[in-house]
Amino acid sequence: MANHQYKFCFGPWNLSEGQDPYGPTTRPAQTFAWKLGRLKKLGFEAMMFHDDDAVTDIDGKSDAQVRKEAKGLKRCLDDAGVAAEMVAPRLWFSPMTIDGAYTSNDPKCRKYAIERSLRAIDIANYLGTDILVLWLAREGTYLRESKSGRRSVALLVEAFDKMLAHDKRIRLAIEPKPNEPMDVAYLPTIGHALAIAQLTHDPKRVGCLIESAHAMLAGLDPADEIDFAMAFGKLWSLHLNDQNGLKFDQDKPFGSANLRVAFNQVRALERNGYGKKGEYVCFDVHPFRTTKVEHWLAHLENSRRTFLLLVEKARSFEEKRAQQRIAERDYQALDQLVIEHLLGV
Ligand code: GLO
Ligand code: MG
Numbered sequence: 001m002a003n004h005q006y007k008f009c010f011g012p013w014n015l016s017e018g019q020d021p022y023g024p025t026t027r028p029a030q031t032f033a034w035k036l037g038r039l040k041k042l043g044f045e046a047m048m049f050h051d052d053d054a055v056t057d058i059d060g061k062s063d064a065q066v067r068k069e070a071k072g073l074k075r076c077l078d079d080a081g082v083a084a085e086m087v088a089p090r091l092w093f094s095p096m097t098i099d100g101a102y103t104s105n106d107p108k109c110r111k112y113a114i115e116r117s118l119r120a121i122d123i124a125n126y127l128g129t130d131i132l133v134l135w136l137a138r139e140g141t142y143l144r145e146s147k148s149g150r151r152s153v154a155l156l157v158e159a160f161d162k163m164l165a166h167d168k169r170i171r172l173a174i175e176p177k178p179n180e181p182m183d184v185a186y187l188p189t190i191g192h193a194l195a196i197a198q199l200t201h202d203p204k205r206v207g208c209l210i211e212s213a214h215a216m217l218a219g220l221d222p223a224d225e226i227d228f229a230m231a232f233g234k235l236w237s238l239h240l241n242d243q244n245g246l247k248f249d250q251d252k253p254f255g256s257a258n259l260r261v262a263f264n265q266v267r268a269l270e271r272n273g274y275g276k277k278g279e280y281v282c283f284d285v286h287p288f289r290t291t292k293v294e295h296w297l298a299h300l301e302n303s304r305r306t307f308l309l310l311v312e313k314a315r316s317f318e319e320k321r322a323q324q325r326i327a328e329r330d331y332q333a334l335d336q337l338v339i340e341h342l343l344g345v
Contacts, residue, residue, distance in 0.1 A: 003315065006275050008304055009085045009282040010039065011048035015296060018289040027293050036080055042301055046085040046280050047077070051120040054087060054127065058119065059094065066119060070126035077127070084127035085280045086173065086237060089113075089120035092137035092181065100138045102159035103152040103186065114159050118166045125167065131236055132163065133209055135175040140182030152186050157199045164202045172206045173236045177214040180249050189218050190225045194232055207234035211284055212265060213243035213251060223264035230272035238274070239284035240265065240307065251286040254303035255310065259342060266310040267317070281307060317341055 012035050018026030032053075039047055052058045055069045077084060091101035091113050099105055101113035117132070124132055139156065141147050160172055174196070178188035187193055190208050197206035208229050215222040229235035242252040242262065255262035275281065283303040287296060318337065325334040 004273070004276055006307070006311070007045045007278075007280050008307075009044055009046040009048055009280040010300055011050070011282070011284070012053050013050070014283065014285055014300060016286050018287065018291070020289060023289070026289055027287075027291070027296060030296075036076070036082060038297055040080055040082060042297060042304070044082075044300070044304070046083040046282075048085045048133070048282055049087050049123075049127065050090040051087055051116070051123050052090050052093075054084075054123050059116070063119075063122075066123065067126060070123045074127050084124075084129045085282060086129055086131040086133045087120050087124040087127060088133035088135060088175075089117045091116065097138055100140070100147070101136075103139045103147060103155045105147065110155065110159075114162050117159065117163055121163060121167050121170050124170065130169050130171055131173050132170050133173045133175055133237060135177065135209075136185065136187055137177075137181060139187065140179075140185035142183045144184070149186065153196065153199070156186065156196060160196075160200045160206060164200060164205055170205065171236060173209040174206065175209040175211060175214070175237075175239070176218075177211065177249070178218040180217070189215075189220060190229050194229065194234060197234070207232075207236045209237040209239060210235060211239035211241065212254070212262075213241050213249055213284075214239075216243040216261075217246060217249065219246070221261065221264070223261070223268040226265060226268040226274070227272065230268075230274065235272075235274060236279060237282060238269075238279070239282050240303065241283060241285045251284055253285050253299045253306065254283060255306040259310075260338065262306065263310050263313060263338075263342060266307065267314045270311070270314045283307075313341065 012032060015030060015035050017029055054073055055066050091097050096109045096112040102110060104110050121132055163172060174187060174193035176187045176189050176193050178185055190210060193208040197203045200206050210222060210225050210229060212222040215225045226235060240254045242254055242257040243250050244257040283300055285299045285303050287299045322334060322337060325337060
């Protein structure tokens with residue numbers, strides 16, 4: 001296993017205020033400058049951005065204003081020594097995306113979604129990143145009969161092609177999620193993301209982002225999703241977190257629900273050399289609603305710490321003994337080897 005240093009990242013939304021569908025915030029809002037300062041202090045190297053994290057009230061602004069504000073942000077990031085890892089168009093807030101964005105049944109809404117995505121690409125350029133993350137939040141249905149799945153595939157490809165044509169350098173990293181907010185999504189897994197890439201006019205520039213919790217919600221092992229994406233050279237970003245079973249998206253700290261599943265994700269990253277081409281390890285985690293203001297950063301600090309401890313565990317795993325057990329087909333002993341390694345005995 002090749003040893004290399006990982007670089008870490010999170011987004012401003014990961015310092016959330018505790019709101020859930022049943023109750024209001026439990027912590028006061030913080031400024032972007034505060035978040036940036038904390039990110040740096042915790043030893044993180046980059047920040048992820050929604051287009052409207054970078055330029056607030058983006059829909060009400062002219063191209064010139066967007067350029068000015070994004071460039072201002074870039075200067076502020078440069079001063080702090082922090083990179084922008086990616087930009088993602090937030091296509092799930094606006095009244096224009098109620099019935100989906102690229103797959104909306106209303107052509108005016110589809111046009112809005114594409115134009116907004118092209119703007120997000122411009123922002124990515126100003127911020128110095130070539131990754132546009134597409135979490136296709138509302139591309140699916142509450143009611144399957146309301147849309148044609150076949151037509152939706154064509155609409156997604158049309159939208160991706162417009163983005164690829166807008167900027168010859170941009171890479172699209174699709175972040176699949178099988179459900180929530182939709183009942184059922186159109187691109188639920190990494191297999192779907194990589195397959196639809198082949199229908200675009202430049203498949204090389206369409207890859208993916210794996211989020212641990214999203215893979216688990218699809219009933220998959222995130223480590224297998226990592227191996228699969230990396231076999232295609234297409235894992236361009238990563239949202240590590242954790243999830244306790246099939247329920248709403250929990251965004252728990254990495255390793256919090258299932259340490260062994262987390263260990264296997266780290267092993268998969270190690271064996272594939274994730275990070276060697278400059279890819280970041282991002283944590284898409286949220287503080288618990290109960291978290292007090294003074295502990296507001298703990299979920300990020302802990303996720304990074306757990307990740308690094310699991311890197312040590314992956315590197316010190318007794319590979320030779322494991323291989324012997326495998327050759328003997330003694331998977332019972334292999335199981336115990338893993339358990340005791342994780343327990344430190
Ligand atoms: C939600 C997603 C979300 C995206 C982010 C970037 O389930 O994980 O947090 O990662 O909006 O597009
Ligand atoms: Mg995510």
